[in-house]
Amino acid sequence: xxxxxxxxxxxxxxxxxxxxxxxxxxxxxxxxxxxxxxxxxxxxxxxxxxxxxxxxxxxxxxxxxxxxxxxxxxxxxxxxxxxxxxxxxxxxxxxxxxxxxxxxxxxxxxxxxxxxxxxxxxxxxxxxxxxxxxxxxxxxxxxxxxxxxxxxxxxxxxxxxxxxxxxxxxxxxxxxxxxxxxxxxxxxxxxxxxxxxxxxxxxxxxxxxxxxxxxxxxxxxxxxxxxxxxxxxxxxxxxxxxxxxxxxxxxxxxxxxxxxxxxxxxxxxxxxxxxxxxxxxxxxxxxxxxxxxxxxxxxxxxxxxxxxxxxxxxxxxxxxxxxxxxxxxxxxxxxxxxxxxxxxxxxxxxxxxxxxxxxxxxxxxxxxxxxxxxxxxxxxxxxxxxxxxxxxxxxxxxxxxxxxxxxxxxxxxxxxxxxxxxxxxxxxxxxxxxxxxxxxxxxxxxxxxxxxxxxxxxxxxxxxxxxxxxxxxxxxxxxxxxxxxxxxxxxxxxxxxxxxxxxxxxxxxxxxxxxxxxxxxxxxxxxxxxxxxxxxxxxxxxxxxxxxxxxxxxxxxxxxxxxx
Amino acid sequence: xxxxxxxxxxxxxxxxxxxxxxxxxxxxxxxxxxxxxxxxxxxxxxxxxxxxxxxxxxxxxxxxxxxxxxxxxxxxxxxxxxxxxxxxxxxxxxxxxxxxxxxxxxxxxxxxxxxxxxxxxxxxxxxxxxxxxxxxxxxxxxxxxxxxxxxxxx
Amino acid sequence: xxxxxxxxxxxxxxxxxxxxxxxxxxxxxxxxxxxxxxxxxxxxxxxxxxxxxxxxxxxxxxxxxxxxxxxxxxxxxxxxxxxxxxxxxxxxxxxxxxxxxxxxxxxxxxxxxxxxxxxxxxxxxxxxxxxxxxxxxxxxxxxxxxxxxxxxxxxxxxxxxxxxxxxxxxxxxxxxxxxxxxxxx
Amino acid sequence: xxxxxxxxxxxxxxxxxxxxxxxxxxxxxxxxxxxxxxxxxxxxxxxx
Numbered sequence: 001x002x003x004x005x006x007x008x009x010x011x012x013x014x015x016x017x018x019x020x021x022x023x024x025x026x027x028x029x030x031x032x033x034x035x036x037x038x039x040x041x042x043x044x045x046x047x048x049x050x051x052x053x054x055x056x057x058x059x060x061x062x063x064x065x066x067x068x069x070x071x072x073x074x075x076x077x078x079x080x081x082x083x084x085x086x087x088x089x090x091x092x093x094x095x096x097x098x099x100x101x102x103x104x105x106x107x108x109x110x111x112x113x114x115x116x117x118x119x120x121x122x123x124x125x126x127x128x129x130x131x132x133x134x135x136x137x138x139x140x141x142x143x144x145x146x147x148x149x150x151x152x153x154x155x156x157x158x159x160x161x162x163x164x165x166x167x168x169x170x171x172x173x174x175x176x177x178x179x180x181x182x183x184x185x186x187x188x189x190x191x192x193x194x195x196x197x198x199x200x201x202x203x204x205x206x207x208x209x210x211x212x213x214x215x216x217x218x219x220x221x222x223x224x225x226x227x228x229x230x231x232x233x234x235x236x237x238x239x240x241x242x243x244x245x246x247x248x249x250x251x252x253x254x255x256x257x258x259x260x261x262x263x264x265x266x267x268x269x270x271x272x273x274x275x276x277x278x279x280x281x282x283x284x285x286x287x288x289x290x291x292x293x294x295x296x297x298x299x300x301x302x303x304x305x306x307x308x309x310x311x312x313x314x315x316x317x318x319x320x321x322x323x324x325x326x327x328x329x330x331x332x333x334x335x336x337x338x339x340x341x342x343x344x345x346x347x348x349x350x351x352x353x354x355x356x357x358x359x360x361x362x363x364x365x366x367x368x369x370x371x372x373x374x375x376x377x378x379x380x381x382x383x384x385x386x387x388x389x390x391x392x393x394x395x396x397x398x399x400x401x402x403x404x405x406x407x408x409x410x411x412x413x414x415x416x417x418x419x420x421x422x423x424x425x426x427x428x429x430x431x432x433x434x435x436x437x438x439x440x441x442x443x444x445x446x447x448x449x450x451x452x453x454x455x456x457x458x459x460x461x462x463x464x465x466x467x468x469x470x471x472x473x474x475x476x477x478x479x480x481x482x483x484x485x486x487x488x489x490x491x492x493x494x495x496x497x498x499x500x501x502x503x504x505x506x507x508x509x510x511x512x513x514x515x516x517x518x519x520x521x522x523x524x525x526x527x528x529x530x531x532x533x534x535x536x537x538x539x540x541x542x543x544x545x546x547x548x549x550x551x552x553x554x555x556x557x558x559x560x561x562x563x564x
Numbered sequence: 565x566x567x568x569x570x571x572x573x574x575x576x577x578x579x580x581x582x583x584x585x586x587x588x589x590x591x592x593x594x595x596x597x598x599x600x601x602x603x604x605x606x607x608x609x610x611x612x613x614x615x616x617x618x619x620x621x622x623x624x625x626x627x628x629x630x631x632x633x634x635x636x637x638x639x640x641x642x643x644x645x646x647x648x649x650x651x652x653x654x655x656x657x658x659x660x661x662x663x664x665x666x667x668x669x670x671x672x673x674x675x676x677x678x679x680x681x682x683x684x685x686x687x688x689x690x691x692x693x694x695x696x697x698x699x700x701x702x703x704x705x706x707x708x709x710x711x712x713x714x715x716x717x718x
Numbered sequence: 719x720x721x722x723x724x725x726x727x728x729x730x731x732x733x734x735x736x737x738x739x740x741x742x743x744x745x746x747x748x749x750x751x752x753x754x755x756x757x758x759x760x761x762x763x764x765x766x767x768x769x770x771x772x773x774x775x776x777x778x779x780x781x782x783x784x785x786x787x788x789x790x791x792x793x794x795x796x797x798x799x800x801x802x803x804x805x806x807x808x809x810x811x812x813x814x815x816x817x818x819x820x821x822x823x824x825x826x827x828x829x830x831x832x833x834x835x836x837x838x839x840x841x842x843x844x845x846x847x848x849x850x851x852x853x854x855x856x857x858x859x860x861x862x863x864x865x866x867x868x869x870x871x872x873x874x875x876x877x878x879x880x881x882x883x884x885x886x887x888x889x890x891x892x893x894x895x896x897x898x899x900x901x902x903x
Numbered sequence: 904x905x906x907x908x909x910x911x912x913x914x915x916x917x918x919x920x921x922x923x924x925x926x927x928x929x930x931x932x933x934x935x936x937x938x939x940x941x942x943x944x945x946x947x948x949x950x951x
Contacts, residue, residue: 070703138703142664144608144680145705226664226680269566291675293682294603297592298743302751304588308581315577318932319570322925330921340924362932366939369581374588374599376943378675379950382666382701449946451670453701459709466670466697529893533886540882545746548875555605555681561663563638563705569922573929580933584940593736597951673950689951 023506028098029413031112033499035091036410038120039084040495043399046079047488054440054481058474059458069457070136070564075127077139081394082158083123085244088402090115090165092247093192095413097169099509100186101176108168115164122157125150136564138455140237141213143229146560149217152210159203159210166196177526184521187270188511191250194274195243197532201539202239202282205232216560223557227294227550235543238285242310244394246277248401251354252321255405258512259350262328265320267514271525273320276313279535283542284310287372291381295546300374306542307372314365321358349426350418350510353404356434360396364389367445382455385448388441395484396437400430403491408507410498417505422494429494433487440480447473600676600686608680611635611661628652636678637661639707641698646715650693654715658684666702669715677702690717725762729820732756742806745865745872746879753796753819760824767825775829782833785826786842792823793846797853799864799873806867840891847887854880 024032049072055061056069063069094112098104104112128150129135135147173185173193185193209232215221253270257263264270286303289295326340334340345351367389371380380386407426411418448454452470461467524530592598611617616633620642625631628651635642636658648654658667660680668675669688676686690696700711731737732755741752768775779785795801796819804811831839856864858877863870 068706070706070708136706142702145663227682230664230679266566289677291599292677293601293679293684295601296603296744297598297601298740298747300599300601301589301592301740302747305585308585311581312574312578315574315932316570319573319925319929322928323567323570323922326922326924326928329924337924337927362935363939366936369584369936370940370943373584373940375591375597375673376588376940376947378599378673379943379947381675381677382668383675449943451668451697451699453666453668453699455703455708456699456701457709459712461697461699461710461712464697464712464714465695529890529897533890533893536886536889537883540879540886541746541750544879544882545744545875548878549871552871552874553605556607556609558608558662558680561638561705563663567922569926573926573933577929577933577936580937587944589736589740593740671950673947 023415024095024098024413024509025103027109028095028104029415031104031109031116032091032095032098032409032413034116035087035094036406036413036495037499038116039087039091039402040406040492042079042083042087043488044492046076046084047485049073049076049079051481051485054478056458058478059471060478063457066133068133068136068564070138070455071130071133073455074136074138075130078123078126078130081139081240083119085240085247085394085398086119086158086162089195089244089247090162092402092405092409093169093188093195094165095409095509096188096250097172097192100189100511101172104168105172105175108172111164111168111171115161115168118157118161118164120161122154122159122161124154125157126154128154133564140233142233143213143216143224143226144558144561146213146217146562149214152214152217155210156207156214159207162199162203166200169193169196184267184526186511187264187267188250188254190271190525191246191254191274193528194278195246195250197278197528197535198239198243198246198281201532201535202236202243204236205282206236209233209236219560223559225550225554226558227292228547228554230292231289231543231546231550234285234288235282235539236285238288239282241390241394242277242281242284244398246274248354248357248398249273249277249317251401251405252317252358254512255408255510256321256351256354256512257324257328258510259348259408260325260328260345262324262331262512263515264512265324267518267521268525269316269320271521273313273316275525275531277310278531279538280306280309280313282535282539283307284372286542286546287377290372290374290377294550299545303542304372304374306538308369311365311369314361318362347423347427349423349430350404350407352427353407353430354401356430357397357400357404360392360400360437364392364397367392380448382453383448384444384452384454387454388444388448391437391441391444395441396434400433403430403433406491406495407498408510410495411502411505411507412509414499414502415504415506416498416502417507418498419502422497422502425490425494429487429490432483432490436480436483436487438480439476440484443473443476443480447477600684602683602685604683605681606659606683608659608661611659616657617659622646622648625655630654632656634658634667635661636665636667636700638663638705639700639711641667641700641711641713644713646713648690648715648717650717651689651691652717653687653689655685655687658686663704664702665700665704665711668699668701670697670699672696675701690715693717722763722766725759725764725766725820725824728755728762729759729816732759733816745802745868746876748802749797749876750879750883753815756816756819757793757824757827760820760822761828762824763820764825764828768829779826779829779833782830783838785830786834786838789823789827789830790842790845792818794849797849799857803865803867840894843887843891847884847891850880850884850887854878854884 052061052063052072053069053076056063063072094104129148135151137145137147141147169192173189177185209229212224213229216224253265283306287307290300325344329340329343332343334343370376371389407418447470450470451466459467606614617635620633620635622643623631630648630652632646632654634656658676658678659682660678662680664680665678667678672688674686674688676684678684694717696715696717698713698715700708704711732752742748801811805815854877857873857880860873864873
């Protein structure tokens with residue numbers, strides 16, 4: 001037994017070395033390529049649907065009866081919030097695990113493939129009823145609106161597929177730790193661990209919700225508890241968006257410093273940010289229910305604090321990022337209070353895209369803090385402001401970081417290189433995307449403050465003067481949406497060019513080193529079990545009160561409705 | 565481990581957020597301006613037979629004070645036309661007869677989720693005369709964009 | 719030393735009447751938020767006492783067991799429904815809460831934990847897991863209102879709070895049973 | 904690979920340790936949060 005262990009340990013060491021020299025193994029590369037392909041096909045399709053919506057909302061385009069606004073909106077949400085983000089995140093982190101842990105274990109690779117096909121299968125199942133207009137319930141699917149049961153079964157498969165990938169990641173990390181006792185998990189794998197922990201625990205509530213919905217949608221159970229379903233959904237829904245955010249943050253901390261030729265921020269503080277985001281995330285979902293009935297004011301107030309606490313790691317991130325930029329720029333001879341910004345590689349899309357993504361998080365985060373503050377939520381809840389907010393956070397901060405990643409990750413896995421032409425195209429794409437998003441989300445924020453609701457097809461509300469006054473802003477939405485579609489086309493072209501046609505060559509996986517004089521990171525950061533326990537306790541504190549109240553003092557339930 | 569300026573930044577920025585929290589708490593608990601949180605339960609399938617929703621409408625309950633009992637259903641508000649004099653305070657008592665709806669009045673702070681099985685309450689003082697647009701801001705089905713009415717303040 | 723300062727600030731904030739009233743208005747936040755925060759405040763302040771009364775702690779709490787026993791007694795005392803009720807009605811009991819939890823539970827916990835062998839650490843977690851399960855069961859299934867100041871629904875909520883905390887501790891015990899920390903650290 | 908040269912400035916990090924640009928930048932971030940809050944808070948109070 002001992003010798004076998006030693007032998008496999010030795011081959012592992014050899015494999016790790018090979019991995020460093022030759023780059024990613026073909027099998028691991030194929031996995032990531034598949035995940036990224038699906039992600040970028042999803043953005044192509046989702047972007048197109050988004051354009052249709054924007055044009056409709058501005059009153060410029062009447063959608064046909066067989067493809068109405070709400071069908072388009074449901075598909076747009078599902079494609080971008082679930083498919084694009086999940087597939088990109090998993091593809092990116094599996095490449096990261098493969099690179100930093102010396103290749104994926106064969107077992108883990110198999111799990112990731114099973115997860116891949118489960119998610120595809122689930123997604124196809126969910127899309128069929130949407131196309132048949134049997135599931136125009138939005139990706140939030142609040143009961144008592146009931147879609148075709150097939151839709152929910154599709155969601156179950158997507159969740160199970162994600163769990164497959166999460167457990168695969170845990171197995172790979174655990175095996176690495178066994179082989180490297182006493183060492184810290186490499187930082188990118190540390191981020192991956194956090195993301196997959198959140199993916200698993202965050203999707204537990206929605207899994208419970210869907211399992212209560214399915215028998216009800218089939219008609220085996222007559223009624224459903226509406227508020228319990230809604231609360232479980234948001235325990236998941238908000239965690240999900242923060243998972244994509246944490247993925248983007250990983251690139252900011254680990255990748256971007258390397259690209260600009262600098263060093264990574266303090267390792268301990270980085271790991272604390274990850275741990276804090278993991279522990280405090282799930283409880284943040286409550287700020288989606290600030291104006292819901294049935295939750296008492298003290299409980300809502302407690303949740304404001306829990307939501308705003310997530311801001312703390314983000315404020316730490318803001319400082320860390322600027323400090324990394326400034327140090328690097330000054331090493332290169334940057335001068336002055338802001339003059340050093342000139343020394344950053346603005347012409348490099350791998351830096352430009354994530355930088356603008358970070359800058360976008362300033363207004364996006366500010367808006368987030370404001371809207372999760374109790375009374376102010378009344379001003380913006382369910383208006384276009386919210387849509388503007390998550391297009392800034394997801395569409396800019398997260399997706400643009402993903403774009404920036406794709407310019408080195410895709411050539412890395414396809415063993416090709418980023419050509420100067422594609423780099424230039426990427427810079428142009430970044431500028432178009434930025435302008436489009438600023439116009440669109442700016443208009444959305446403003447018209448939302450004036451009262452225009454979200455998730456509503458074009459309407460003048462019987463030529464109401466107030467509603468008519470929103471039209472000019474909604475027009476900007478269409479302009480921004482059109483620019484974004486152009487951006488999507490360029491981006492998808494760039495990704496598939498880099499994947500299949502770019503010149504062959506070696507591309508580096510850019511992981512920055514820590515500062516040379518950095519203090520060693522304490523061991524306690526590795527105790528994931530403890531962080532998970534803290535998370536469970538916090539989730540208990542937040543959710544036990546309202547859930548017990550909704551279940552014990554439940555009103556008579558609601559039967560299923562199909563109102564579209 | 566941390567640069568001094570980083571500590572100062574975290575202290576000040578988080579202090580600012582705590583400041584926002586304190587204002588919110590003061591307004592919620594001392595001035596009773598909290599978000600709509602009423603939670604009386606009701607059978608969502610028997611709204612029409614349950615008081616006060618068996619008789620929806622507007623009722624004067626004091627000088628410059630009105631109470632509106634309202635049901636929301638696909639895709640309308642009952643009662644559909646509301647008129648109050650300028651300067652009056654209106655208390656809305658709301659519930660849904662089918663799916664989740666949103667009750668929003670543009671250019672006011674009226675914004676509340678109306679969930680089947682729960683009674684929701686929200687209050688607003690209308691100072692300026694005009695026609696206010698009432699709309700549903702939670703997607704509720706094919707005719708969601710038509711679900712609206714007006715409040716006339718004279 | 720800075721830690722002790724933060725601990726003192728935390729304790730003072732918890733003493734503010736609006737904060738205390740808000741947390742005590744809900745049964746579960748009273749027990750599962752206010753009380754643990756008070757213990758944490760003491761935990762942070764412990765550094766100050768350890769430095770100033772080095773002799774005392776070294777002598778009295780040599781192997782950590784006396785300290786942890788005191789901690790356990792105080793915690794168990796405050797888990798009783800009666801004591802929570804009295805804290806709300808009697809000022810003296812309320813004052814005792816703000817003294818005992820930080821200074822008689824938080825401080826000895828900090829002093830004892832590193833001194834304890836892993837046997838005692840696990841024994842303590844197991845003890846609290848069982849206690850919490852029992853209390854959860856008591857609060858959920860008790861047919862009568864245990865507290866005069868709180869409704870039955872709040873009692874049930876607190877019961878589930880105990881069960882979920884106990885669940886978290888079970889997760890930790892399982893985790894530490896399967897993980898050999900000495901290998902990783 | 905061309906980044907190697909830049910990275911060797913480990914010892915020089917002390918004299919390059921000024922972070923006034925960072926302080927300036929995060930101040931802008933803080934003001935951004937504050938202004939956004941004021942905007943929405945003002946709107947809320949105006950609509951009471």
